Amino acid sequence: MATLLVLCRFLHFIVVLLMFGACVFRPWLLGAEPQPALDRRLLRITRALAWVGLFSGVAWLLLITASMAGSWDAALQPATVQLVLGKTFFGQVWAWHLLFNLLLVLALITPWPALRLPLIALLLVTLAPVGHGAMLDGLSGQLLILNQVVHLACVGTWLGGLLVLVLILRQPQGHRLEPILRRFSGVGYGVVVGLLVTGLINVRVLTGQLWPTPLFSGFALILLIKVMLVLGMLALALLNRLRIERCGERLGSLRASVMLEWALGIGAVAAVSLLGTLPPMVMAG
Secondary structure, three states: OHHHHHHHHHHHHHHHHHHHHHHHHHHHHHOOOOOHHHHHHHHHHHHHHHHHHHHHHHHHHHHHHHHHHOOOHHHHOHHHHHHHHHHOHHHHHHHHHHHHHHHHHHHHHOOOHHHHHHHHHHHHHOOOOOOHHHOOOHHHHHHHHHHHHHHHHHHHHHHHHHHHHHHHHHOOOOOOHHHHHHHHHHHHHHHHHHHHHHHHHHHHHHHOOOOOOOOOOHHHHHHHHHHHHHHHHHHHHHHHHHOOOOHHHHHHHHHHHHHHHHHHHHHHHHHHHHHOOOOOOOOOO
């Protein structure tokens, strides 16, 4: 059950993060002017992601219900699911989260484009209290959740932006790549700073240390893997920034580099999905 929960968390997190970042980055990279071919592909991808998000969100709820009740059968009993939704903090947050996901699916099917970004943003916000974000009470807990919202927004912006960039690089005709890459890099600096600051705050608050110990086991080991993956993303981003001139002449290597950066980011989200199920080893006293 624990393995299924990690996989479900990973799938749901990556779906929400990609949708958020792609929706934010599309107008930033290409402006408000319609790009019919790219916009159609992005809409198809977003629709598919929204459906996957809805199904994985329901599966997450059923897995949590089974875990709390200690029985697989309990996950299929409406009364038990209703109890989780109504009487637990996770369930109360998740009821809103699933509602926003359902409304997003409808907004992507019907011509309601103005609702898409607000609904995707609400999906991301209601992910923040899930996991370690709910460990603290009162003002400290609220600030930790706010910090997690900013952290997720930075991750989503980076990963979703890479998705849009991959789509552009797959069919670069009609796009001037150098200004697009410069705009991407410009936002990237702020995203990296946001990731570092919010990540360090999370570690300090949850563990009571600047870095959890022992270093090579449990929570600390997975956190270290996540950091190494993010550093790999940063190294690739810096390399592409240094080689931005005449980028159209090395389209193949640029495409491969962006795909690798995206894959490292997905790996980092997988590490986060596992971290959310592990105790952060809060220091006593």
